[in-house]
Structure formats: structure tokens, C-alpha cells
Amino acid sequence: MLLGVIADDFTGASDIANTIAKGVAPEGGLRTVQYLGVPTTDAAADVEACVIALKSRSIPAEEAVEQSQAALDWLLAQGCRQIIFKYCSTFDSTPDGNIGQVGEALAKRLGVKGVIACSVFPDAGRTIYKGHLFVGDRLLNESGMEHHPLNPMTDPDLRRWLRLQTTEAVGLVDWSIVRRGPDAVREALAAAGGRGERLVIVDAISNDDLLTIAEACKDARFLTGGSGIALGLPRNFIKAGLAKGGAPAIDAIEGPEAVLVGSCSRATLGQIERHSADHPVLAIDVEQVMAGTLTSDDLVAFIKANAGKAPLVYSSSKPEQVAALQERYGREAVAHKLDALFAKAAKTLFDAGVRRIVVGGGETSGAVVSALGVTSFRIGPEIDPGVPVLVTEDGTGLGMALKSGNFGAVDFFEKALGAISAKAA
Numbered sequence: 505m506l507l508g509v510i511a512d513d514f515t516g517a518s519d520i521a522n523t524i525a526k527g528v529a530p531e532g533g534l535r536t537v538q539y540l541g542v543p544t545t546d547a548a549a550d551v552e553a554c555v556i557a558l559k560s561r562s563i564p565a566e567e568a569v570e571q572s573q574a575a576l577d578w579l580l581a582q583g584c585r586q587i588i589f590k591y592c593s594t595f596d597s598t599p600d601g602n603i604g605q606v607g608e609a610l611a612k613r614l615g616v617k618g619v620i621a622c623s624v625f626p627d628a629g630r631t632i633y634k635g636h637l638f639v640g641d642r643l644l645n646e647s648g649m650e651h652h653p654l655n656p657m658t659d660p661d662l663r664r665w666l667r668l669q670t671t672e673a674v675g676l677v678d679w680s681i682v683r684r685g686p687d688a689v690r691e692a693l694a695a696a697g698g699r700g701e702r703l704v705i706v707d708a709i710s711n712d713d714l715l716t717i718a719e720a721c722k723d724a725r726f727l728t729g730g731s732g733i734a735l736g737l738p739r740n741f742i743k744a745g746l747a748k749g750g751a752p753a754i755d756a757i758e759g760p761e762a763v764l765v766g767s768c769s770r771a772t773l774g775q776i777e778r779h780s781a782d783h784p785v786l787a788i789d790v791e792q793v794m795a796g797t798l799t800s801d802d803l804v805a806f807i808k809a810n811a812g813k814a815p816l817v818y819s820s821s822k823p824e825q826v827a828a829l830q831e832r833y834g835r836e837a838v839a840h841k842l843d844a845l846f847a848k849a850a851k852t853l854f855d856a857g858v859r860r861i862v863v864g865g866g867e868t869s870g871a872v873v874s875a876l877g878v879t880s881f882r883i884g885p886e887i888d889p890g891v892p893v894l895v896t897e898d899g900t901g902l903g904m905a906l907k908s909g910n911f912g913a914v915d916f917f918e919k920a921l922g923a924i925s926a927k928a929a
């Protein structure tokens with residue numbers, strides 16, 4: 505086993521699994537499996553990269569650390585040479601955690617300092633300059649992420665934000681160093697470690713910068729960041745003769761379909777609007793869900809009645825409506841109720857024969873996949889940057905796409921259903 509990843513949510517896990525499986529031309533990627541939770545058995549002999557999806561982004565920090573340590577134990581037992589802690593490209597966390605606590609705990613356990621913390625993902629518009637995170641041409645705190653239902657991102661200065669979650673100093677390797685190449689980055693990280701900086705924000709504004717950083721981290725035991733940091737890592741192993749490379753391939757999945765959306769992110773709202781122009785969509789009335797008068801049976805009935813037409817159900821609302829619902833019922837209570845609603849609907853639909861399920865939202869995906877009892881996925885082709893086709897390994901023939909809230913082109917939902925059933929070229 506070459507590469508082991510601990511991801512703090514399910515969409516994030518499939519994002520980085522996609523990056524590793526795809527790699528970069530001409531070498532290609534690694535044979536990658538995504539596990540849902542810490543596996544209880546060893547990985548298959550042909551697997552070169554394992555991504556463990558946790559649901560630890562929004563839980564208390566001590567629990568997130570505990571789960572991440574358990575994932576690390578398993579990855580080390582598989583013989584992984586390099587470990588990554590994957591978090592969101594928009595640095596999703598609160599002043600209470602969990603990126604800092606988990607990153608520090610894993611780094612301490614592995615006995616390393618001067619560890620990169622880089623959430624850059626240029627293909628999805630995320631760049632870091634002078635330690636400040638941009639989404640497209642806006643700073644993080646003006647990108648829509650300031651309205652996130654669970655972790656409003658109100659500060660684009662990642663060193664300052666991360667420092668709220670760490671016990672040790674946080675460093676910065678800025679772009680003037682990154683542009684000088686891999687040796688300069690390696691030296692700067694070593695110097696940061698020498699100063700006692702455990703985690704170090706690293707600037708990057710392009711995929712070329714990420715390839716520089718990956719080369720600098722060729723021998724690093726531990727990295728933290730978004731999926732972008734993995735871009736050049738398969739190539740390191742392939743060039744060293746430790747893996748063969750190539751493109752990901754899986755079987756096409758046919759069968760009835762459903763699109764379930766709990767993400768309230770800006771990109772998702774646009775995708776729902778687009779989908780509703782020529783497909784049946786059901787807007788969930790959250791007040792009715794909270795009152796118990798709208799249940800998963802209503803979602804299931806709608807999906808079944810519209811089989812074959814790419815039916816979509818969503819709870820997603822605009823920021824002011826989300827705020828009003830949270831004010832009335834409490835943030836956790838609404839999220840919990842909606843996650844449970846989608847989870848139950850997905851399980852009923854799967855039992856009724858639905859075999860292509862597309863989910864919008866990280867927390868929502870975690871709830872759905874857990875309810876379906878899926879333990880691992882093989883990684884297929886990329887649908888849009890950061891979102892691959894996933895097919896269950898257990899022979900149930902379930903094809904899925906787990907879309908991070910802010911990912912995907914405007915026609916994502918229709919495209920994803922098509923990609924799951926598309927035969928390999």
C-alpha cells in the first residue's frame with residue numbers, strides 16, 4: 505500500500521479518491537478504493553491507495569481526533585508509506601475545530617513537524633495567496649461560505665483561523681517560495697518545523713504550484729489539505745517504479761434513479777434550478793418535516809412516480825430561510841432531521857430497486873451512504889472536477905455520485921446520472 509488518506513467527510517473522500525485514481529498525464533493514477541468508516545478487514549492485494557471516509561468534520565474535536573487515530577492505525581497496519589489528512593477546500597471548520605486538532609494529533613503521532621496545510625483546488629476555484637483563501641475571485645468570507653449552515657467561514661486568513669484550533673504555532677510558506685520550486689519548498693517546510701511550527705499553510709494558485717508542492721513532499725510522511733495536494737503524489741510513486749499508473753475503469757450501472765439534495769450551497773441552488781427546468785423536482789417543506797407531517801414516504805412516492813425522468817428532491821433553501829429555520833428549531837436539530845429524512849428515503853428506494861443515486865451535499869451524502877450500509881466503493885471516471893462515479897464493491901451494483909455542495913457544473917445532476925450508466929469508451 506502506497507498512499508493512505510483520512511478524509512473528514514464522504515464527498516471529500518470521493519473528491520480525493522478521484523484525484524488519486526486519475527493522477528496526471530502521462531503517468532495516470534493509483535488503484536484506489538474509498539472505504540466508508542474504518543474497515544474491519546485488510547484491503548485487497550491490488551489496492552495501491554486507500555481513502556477512509558469519516559464523518560468527523562462537524563463532530564466534537566475529541567471525537568474527531570479519536571476516529572482519525574483509529575483510521576491512522578488501520579492505514580499504518582496496511583503498510584502505507586504516506587498519509588494524508590483530507591479536509592475541505594473551503595477549510596470547513598469552526599473556531600472549535602476540527603482541522604487543527606486532528607492535524608496536530610496525527611502529526612504528533614507520526615512524529616513530524618513542518619507539515620503542509622494546503623486546501624488549494626484551482627479546478628474548483630480555490631487558491632491561497634499570502635495565507636488567504638480565495639473562492640473564484642472572492643475571499644472565502646465573501647464567497648457564500650459565510651452562510652454555510654454548519655460551519656460559516658467568516659475569516660479568509662487561514663493561519664489566524666487554524667491557530668484558533670491548534671496548541672502550536674502555525675507557519676506559512678508563501679508563493680514567492682513555491683514559485684522557486686520543490687527544493688525551496690522542502691527547505692522552507694524543514695525550517696518551519698525547526699521553529700516548532702507543526703502545521704504550515706502553503707500558498708498555491710495553480711495546478712503547477714500543486715505539482716511543485718507534491719514533488720517537494722515526495723518523502724513526506726504526512727500531508728494535510730484538500731484534494732489538490734494529492735495531484736502530483738501518484739506520479740511520485742509511478743516514477744519511482746512502485747506503481748504502474750493508468751486510468752480508472754469500472755462497470756456501467758443501469759437501473760432506476762434518484763437525486764437527493766440537502767446542500768444549501770450556492771452552486772447547488774443553481775443546479776437545482778437548472779434541473780427543475782426539464783425534470784420533475786420536489787421541494788421539501790422543512791416546517792412540515794419538523795412537524796412530522798412530511799416523511800420519507802412522501803419523498804419515495806415522488807421518486808417512484810417519476811421513475812425514468814431523473815426525479816430530484818431537495819430541502820435546500822436560500823441563506824435567509826436557512827437562518828430562520830435554524831433560529832426556530834436549532835441548527836443541529838434541523839440538520840439532523842433532514843439528514844435522517846434523506847437517509848431513510850435512500851434506504852427505502854434502494855430496497856425497492858433504485859440503483860443510481862446522486863446526492864448533493866457532504867453531510868447529506870454521509871447520512872445516505874451510512875443508511876445504505878455501503879462499506880467501500882471503486883472509483884470510476886470523473887463527472888466534474890472533484891466528483892467521480894462510484895460503484896459499490898460488494899456486488900450490489902449500486903452506482904453513486906456524492907457531490908460536494910459547491911462542486912459541479914450547472915447541469916451536474918443530469919450529467920451524473922448519465923455518467924453512472926455510461927459504458928467505458
Ligand SMILES: Nc1ncnc2c1ncn2[C@@H]1O[C@H](COP(=O)(O)OP(=O)(O)O)[C@@H](O)[C@H]1O
Binds near residue numbers: 769772838910
Ligand atoms: N433548508 C434547510 N435549512 C437548514 N438546514 C438545512 C436545510 N437543508 C439542508 N440542511 C442541512 O444543511 C446541511 C448541509 O450540509 P451538506 O450536506 O454538507 O452540504 P454542503 O456540501 O453544501 O456543505 C445538512 O446537514 C442538511 O441537513
Ligand SMILES: O=C(O)[C@@H](O)C(=O)COP(=O)(O)O
Binds near residue numbers: 515867907910
Ligand atoms: O475539498 C472539497 O471542497 C470537497 O472535497 C469537500 O470536502 C466538500 O465538502 P462538502 O461541501 O461538505 O460536500
